[in-house]
Amino acid sequence: MSRAPLDTALLAAFLRALAESARGRGALSVAAIVGGALAESVGLVLLVPVLQVLTGREGRVAAWFEGWNPDGVLLLLLGGFLVAMTLRALILYARDRLLWRVEDEFVEAQRGRIMARLASARWATLVSIRHAEIQNVLSTEMARLAMTMRFFVQIAVGALLVLVQGGLALYMAPVLAGSLLVAVAIAGAAFSGLRHAGVLGHDFTRASLNQLQAVGNLLSGLKAALAQNLQSRFAREFEQALAAARANRRGFARRQARTRMVFAIGSAACACLVVAIGSLVLQVPTPVLILLVLIFARLAGPIATLQQALQQFAYHLPAFGAVMALDAQLEATGAGAPAVPQDVPEGSVELREVRLRYVGGGGVEHVDLVIAPGERVALSGASGSGKTTLLDALAGLMVPDSGELRVAGVVLDAAATPAWREHVAYVVQEPYLFRDTVRANVAGESACGDGAVWEALERVGAAALVRRMERGLDTVIGAGGTPLSGGERQRLALARALLRRPRLLMLDEATNAIDLPSERLLLQRLAEIDPRPALLMVTHRRDNLDLFDRVLEMREGRLYAESPHAAS
Numbered sequence: 208m209s210r211a212p213l214d215t216a217l218l219a220a221f222l223r224a225l226a227e228s229a230r231g232r233g234a235l236s237v238a239a240i241v242g243g244a245l246a247e248s249v250g251l252v253l254l255v256p257v258l259q260v261l262t263g264r265e266g267r268v269a270a271w272f273e274g275w276n277p278d279g280v281l282l283l284l285l286g287g288f289l290v291a292m293t294l295r296a297l298i299l300y301a302r303d304r305l306l307w308r309v310e311d312e313f314v315e316a317q318r319g320r321i322m323a324r325l326a327s328a329r330w331a332t333l334v335s336i337r338h339a340e341i342q343n344v345l346s347t348e349m350a351r352l353a354m355t356m357r358f359f360v361q362i363a364v365g366a367l368l369v370l371v372q373g374g375l376a377l378y379m380a381p382v383l384a385g386s387l388l389v390a391v392a393i394a395g396a397a398f399s400g401l402r403h404a405g406v407l408g409h410d411f412t413r414a415s416l417n418q419l420q421a422v423g424n425l426l427s428g429l430k431a432a433l434a435q436n437l438q439s440r441f442a443r444e445f446e447q448a449l450a451a452a453r454a455n456r457r458g459f460a461r462r463q464a465r466t467r468m469v470f471a472i473g474s475a476a477c478a479c480l481v482v483a484i485g486s487l488v489l490q491v492p493t494p495v496l497i498l499l500v501l502i503f504a505r506l507a508g509p510i511a512t513l514q515q516a517l518q519q520f521a522y523h524l525p526a527f528g529a530v531m532a533l534d535a536q537l538e539a540t541g542a543g544a545p546a547v548p549q550d551v552p553e554g555s556v557e558l559r560e561v562r563l564r565y566v567g568g569g570g571v572e573h574v575d576l577v578i579a580p581g582e583r584v585a586l587s588g589a590s591g592s593g594k595t596t597l598l599d600a601l602a603g604l605m606v607p608d609s610g611e612l613r614v615a616g617v618v619l620d621a622a623a624t625p626a627w628r629e630h631v632a633y634v635v636q637e638p639y640l641f642r643d644t645v646r647a648n649v650a651g652e653s654a655c656g657d658g659a660v661w662e663a664l665e666r667v668g669a670a671a672l673v674r675r676m677e678r679g680l681d682t683v684i685g686a687g688g689t690p691l692s693g694g695e696r697q698r699l700a701l702a703r704a705l706l707r708r709p710r711l712l713m714l715d716e717a718t719n720a721i722d723l724p725s726e727r728l729l730l731q732r733l734a735e736i737d738p739r740p741a742l743l744m745v746t747h748r749r750d751n752l753d754l755f756d757r758v759l760e761m762r763e764g765r766l767y768a769e770s771p772h773a774a775s
């Protein structure tokens with residue numbers, strides 16, 4: 208483990224990303240922070256003559272106003288103080304607005320980059336990253352990144368304020384203020400706790416990820432668990448993840464409280480030392496002494512905030528590390544090729560000598576398959592035999608280790624597969640429905656009218672269902688398709704697929720929640736589409752296989768012709 212108080216490489220990367228996102232606004236912010244601190248210092252300096260006038264002491268300023276009415280001098284000085292403080296307030300107003308924009312734009316830039324990378328990532332990349340990790344980065348870590356920025360801004364504001372006002376104190380009483388500032392700096396470094404905060408921050412990322420994973424497990428397995436009285440096992444896993452996160456937060460809170468306590472005792476001791484040494488040993492004039500105490504009292508808050516902000520910053524900075532790690536993971540495998548508008552010739556789709564193996568084993572090999580336009584092919588096979596992998600290869604979602612994907616004899620390379628996917632519709636067993644109207648869910652990206660939507664619904668046997676809904680096509684479906692049944696969701700997804708007018712329709716157990724007679728009717732209606740798309744359907748059911756031209760079987764990654772069936 209590094210002995211550095213902060214992960215310096217991560218800090219440098221954070222500063223680089225911040226400079227990139229803030230551009231000109233960063234320099235303006237620094238100017239506004241310094242301006243605010245300077246205006247405050249001017250106000251404080253004006254207090255010296257005010258105190259001299261009030262205490263009737265002689266001094267350099269009192270000499271300037273010799274012969275003036277003391278009340279008039281007091282009012283003039285107070286007026287100057289008020290102007291300086293008003294100026295400070297105006298600068299701080301502009302500064303806060305500026306800083307808020309810098310903060311907000313930085314987090315948005317990170318989120319936007321990850322979203323863009325996700326949207327263009329290859330399928331193979333997406334399946335290799337834990338979904339909980341992506342969710343964690345986009346939710347918890349992004350919120351922590353906003354905190355990182357907030358504390359970074361606090362550090363910048365606090366540090367510049369301490370610098371400007373510390374400089375002023377040095378100017379007023381060099382020896383006294385100098386030794387005090389050195390003492391504060393040494394104590395601050397000794398009790399910084401930055402390294403420990405950084406380690407806790409890394410642990411928090413892990414704890415948060417585990418927590419999210421446990422929530423996912425709990426929600427997806429709850430129904431089955433309840434049915435078998437196994438919920439306590441899920442609850443225990445969830446509780447363990449919660450406890451780890453709680454312990455981490457507690458550890459950090461304890462450290463912060465300790466630092467605050469040490470600081471409070473230390474600053475009281477410093478104030479006593481300033482007055483005692485300044486008055487008894489160095490014989491500093493009373494107004495200067497009062498001003499020094501005022502400056503240090505004024506600085507005590509920002510220094511304490513600075514100390515706490517530094518710890519918080521170190522604690523939350525690993526969130527930026529988590530964002531960078533996901534970014535790097537998505538970048539390393541490269542973006543999927545952008546969709547380039549190009550013509551894909553019409554004709555048979557073909558896999559030639561395709562091999563596609565996963566790292567841990569599984570996949571397909573020696574696959575030769577030709578599907579003619581309009582042909583209907585059923586694919587069966589045991590779980591894990593490679594059926595979905597075959598469909599992914601046909602859709603160009605997964606690039607084979609060797610072999611080719613061809614359409615009408617033309618080999619489709621990485622640049623051509625996005626164009627090919629425009630002609631493919633792929634429906635899975637548990638299709639996703641958006642929290643939107645039935646119309647938007649079925650029409651998808653196509654700009655078709657209601658007539659086409661109803662026609663598609665009719666074909667998949669969902670028109671009656673939608674007519675029964677209170678608001679018809681305008682009915683809003685919940686996220687994930689609630690409260691529709693599994694079969695109803697599958698029908699809507701099929702309607703959406705048909706509206707794409709695909710050349711190849713691939714159904715991966717996409718009708719398994721629909722009863723057999725309805726599935727039969729649906730397959731018959733699909734066969735009536737003109738021009739008819741080629742159909743490749745993965746199914747474990749044998750009842751409707753007579754409606755297919757061919758039945759294939761996948762066994763341990765290899766494809767076999769099962770038995771020919773007459774077309775209906």
Ligand SMILES: Nc1ncnc2c1ncn2[C@@H]1O[C@H](COP(=O)(O)OP(=O)(O)OP(=O)(O)O)[C@@H](O)[C@H]1O
Nearest residue numbers: 334565566568569570589590591592593594595596
């Ligand atoms: N992204 C992946 N990473 C690693 N291994 C994978 C991945 N996807 C699938 N596999 C493995 O490859 C094999 C084939 O998986 P595939 O999903 O193609 O099978 P399948 O025949 O569709 O199974 P099922 O009928 O259960 O859906 C399985 O052993 C599976 O564990």
